[in-house]
Amino acid sequence: MNAFVATFRRDVALMWAGGGALAPLGFFLGATMLVPLAMGPDRALLESAGPPLVWIAAALAVLATLERLFQADLEDGSLDQMMLSPAPLEALVLAKGAAMWCVIGLPLALAGAPAAIALQAPPSLVPAIVLSLALGTAAFIGVGLIGAAVTAGVKRGGVLIALIVLPFFAPPIIFGSAVAGGDEVGAALSILAGCALAALALGPIAAAAALRLQAE
Amino acid sequence: MLTYLANPARFMAFSAWAAPLFFGLAVIAFAVGLPWALAFSPADYQQGETVRIMYVHVPAAWWSMGVYAFMGVASFVGLVWRHSLADVAARAAAPIGATFAAVCLITGSLWGAPTWGTWWEWDGRLTSMLALFIIYLGYIALWSAMDDEEKAARLAAILCLVGLINLPIIKFSVDWWSTLHQPASIMRSGGSAIHPSMLGPLLTMAGAYLALFAALLMMNMRAAIFRRRVEAARMRGGEA
Numbered sequence: 001m002n003a004f005v006a007t008f009r010r011d012v013a014l015m016w017a018g019g020g021a022l023a024p025l026g027f028f029l030g031a032t033m034l035v036p037l038a039m040g041p042d043r044a045l046l047e048s049a050g051p052p053l054v055w056i057a058a059a060l061a062v063l064a065t066l067e068r069l070f071q072a073d074l075e076d077g078s079l080d081q082m083m084l085s086p087a088p089l090e091a092l093v094l095a096k097g098a099a100m101w102c103v104i105g106l107p108l109a110l111a112g113a114p115a116a117i118a119l120q121a122p123p124s125l126v127p128a129i130v131l132s133l134a135l136g137t138a139a140f141i142g143v144g145l146i147g148a149a150v151t152a153g154v155k156r157g158g159v160l161i162a163l164i165v166l167p168f169f170a171p172p173i174i175f176g177s178a179v180a181g182g183d184e185v186g187a188a189l190s191i192l193a194g195c196a197l198a199a200l201a202l203g204p205i206a207a208a209a210a211l212r213l214q215a216e
Numbered sequence: 217m218l219t220y221l222a223n224p225a226r227f228m229a230f231s232a233w234a235a236p237l238f239f240g241l242a243v244i245a246f247a248v249g250l251p252w253a254l255a256f257s258p259a260d261y262q263q264g265e266t267v268r269i270m271y272v273h274v275p276a277a278w279w280s281m282g283v284y285a286f287m288g289v290a291s292f293v294g295l296v297w298r299h300s301l302a303d304v305a306a307r308a309a310a311p312i313g314a315t316f317a318a319v320c321l322i323t324g325s326l327w328g329a330p331t332w333g334t335w336w337e338w339d340g341r342l343t344s345m346l347a348l349f350i351i352y353l354g355y356i357a358l359w360s361a362m363d364d365e366e367k368a369a370r371l372a373a374i375l376c377l378v379g380l381i382n383l384p385i386i387k388f389s390v391d392w393w394s395t396l397h398q399p400a401s402i403m404r405s406g407g408s409a410i411h412p413s414m415l416g417p418l419l420t421m422a423g424a425y426l427a428l429f430a431a432l433l434m435m436n437m438r439a440a441i442f443r444r445r446v447e448a449a450r451m452r453g454g455e456a
Contacts, residue, residue, distance in 0.1 A: 146378055150371040154361045164354035164375060167347040167382070206378050213370045 003087035004095045011099035021107035024061045028108055031057035032115040043120060050119035051129065052177030054112050058133055059169050062140040065104055066161050069096065069145070070152040070211060079215050089208040093149070097141050097204065105137030116180065125182050128189065132179040135192040139172040142199025149207035152214050171195050224301055224441060231434040238431035245424030253417035267414075269327040275422040276320040279429055280348060281383055283313030287355075288380045291373035301437075303369035306376060307359055308436035312429055314352035321345060340389035341397035344382060351379040 015021075035053045039045060073079040082092045112133040113126050121129060147165035151157035172195045178188040221227045253271030260267035287306045294302035324342070325335045336342065355375055362368035389397075 146375070150358060150375050151361070153364075153367065157361065160354075160357055160361050163350070163357055167350045167354070168378075170343070170347055202378070206374050210371055210374050213367055213374075216367065 003085050004091050007082070007092045007095035008099045011096050012103055015099065015103040021104050024065050024104050025107055025111055027064055028057050028061040028111055029115065031060055032118065035119060046120040051116050051121035051125070051180040051182075053119060054115045054129070054133070054180060055136065055173050055176045057115065058108055058112065058137060059140060059166075059173060061108055062104065062137055062144060063162050063165065064158075065100070066144045066148045066165070067151075067158045069100065069148040070207075070214070071148075071157075074152045074211075074214055079211060083212065083215060089211060090204045093145060093204040093207045093211065094200065097145050097200065101138055101141050105141060106134060108137055109133035121180065122182070125180070125185070128185050129180050132176050132189055132192055135189070135196045136172040136176040138196040139192070139199040140169060142196065142201075142203035143168040145203040145207040146210070149210035149214070152211065168199075172199075222299060222301055227301060228438065228441060231438055235431050235434035235438065238427045238434065242424055242427035242431055245420055245427055249417055249420035249424050253421055257417045258411075258413050263331055266327060266330045269323055270414075271417055271421045273320060273323040273327055274418060275425040276316045276323065277345070278422060279425045280313055280316035280320050280345075281386060282426075283309050283316060283429060284348065284352070284376075284379070284383060287313065287376050288383075291376040294369055295373045295377070300369075303373070304437050304440045305433065306373065307369070308440055309429075309433055310352055310356050310359070312432050312436070314349060314356065316425070316429075317345065317349040317352055321349060339397050341386065344386040344389045348379075348382055348386060351382060355379070 032054060035050060035057070036046060039049065070079065073082070083089055085092065109130050113130050116126055116129045117123065144161075144165055146168075147161045150164065151161050154160055172192060175188040175191045175195065179185050179192070221230055249271070254268050257268070257271075259265050287309050290302045290306035290309070293299055294306060321342075324345075328337070329335050355372055358375055359368050359372050362371065
């Protein structure tokens with residue numbers, strides 16, 4: 001448990017020192033800004049099709065942060081230290097994922113509120129969109145752990161991570177955009193929570209298995 | 217059988233005659249199946265002649281999933297028993313499966329245009345099939361991005377096992393989201409719903425695809441093993 005907390009705090013501190021959520025947030029808002037530019041600012045069109053597109057922006061923002069998640073640990077030897085620790089590597093990987101969610105996922109979810117409003121989501125739907133983004137970023141990070149771990153040894157693996165991880169982003173995006181589109185919000189939120197739990201259960205196990213190989 | 221072939225030397229001896237044999241079987245099955253499917257089987261009472269796309273499309277869909285399941289088994293064996301031949305098999309199967317998936321998507325699109333009135337619809341089956349194709353591409357890309365083959369094999373195996381999640385999603389997508397793609401008609405409870413005159417050519421074509429897969433798989437594996445031997449010999453030569 002101590003090792004879990006220590007890894008969590010270390011990663012939060014490191015990410016915070018490296019600019020924290022600032023860059024992913026800026027990326028998220030920038031990508032959101034491009035949506036009405038691409039679709040045209042027509043209000044009726046945005047109202048019907050705009051809000052779900054915050055999910056594309058959120059998925060890309062998480063994707064952009066994955067590449068360095070384990071690579072830095074592999075290069076500076078922290079990963080070897082983690083494996084020497086008596087705590088299971090799976091738990092430490094989960095701690096890193098939790099840190100990433102606190103520093104990057106949660107701010108993204110909160111920023112989803114202004115972004116959704118800017119894309120003409122009805123204000124009554126905004127709390128559900130924020131909640132869905134909080135769950136969805138957890139699912140993205142859980143799957144992203146696997147992609148980041150299998151590519152940790154690849155130099156400039158950014159595009160490769162995207163290719164590997166994107167198909168697994170599909171379920172959260174399907175149900176997340178159902179929330180943002182306002183149909184069957186309750187059911188979609190429950191399924192999103194299920195996606196997040198499944199990703200957070202499976203992700204650390206697969207990622208830890210991959211990281212053990214990386215450090216060999 | 218499989219444990220017998222797990223020895224690379226025995227596999228090489230076996231595949232030396234089995235690969236051409238399966239290739240011949242594929243040629244025969246296609247020679248029977250293609251005319252049967254494209255000329256002699258009955259046209260559909262609703263779709264007319266376009267139903268013939270089915271004989272190319274459905275086997276490709278089946279075996280794109282079958283090949284992935286095969287890769288999943290090979291990856292598991294490679295990961296648990298550290299068997300290098302299983303790694304070679306998984307890697308050799310990937311481009312074949314990706315091609316089947318591409319054939320399935322392309323022929324499905326060509327079939328959809330006249331019958332559904334659309335080249336593409338974001339329906340559950342089509343989307344999950346596209347996801348399978350992208351997973352294949354990611355798997356192949358991961359293999360080629362790594363220098364250390366030993367490590368690449370294990371990491372790709374982990375990725376392959378994670379991707380297995382997609383197979384039941386594809387299979388049941390037509391039941392979960394009944395949007396456009398029709399549900400299963402061959403393997404379903406209550407017996408097959410396809411007419412026997414169409415089942416014959418369909419199964420022949422499925423057999424042809426399977427024989428082609430077996431032949432190509434063994435040829436790819438042989439090429440990989442030969443390459444390894446050449447590299448090993450070159451390294452020995454370099455040291456001397």
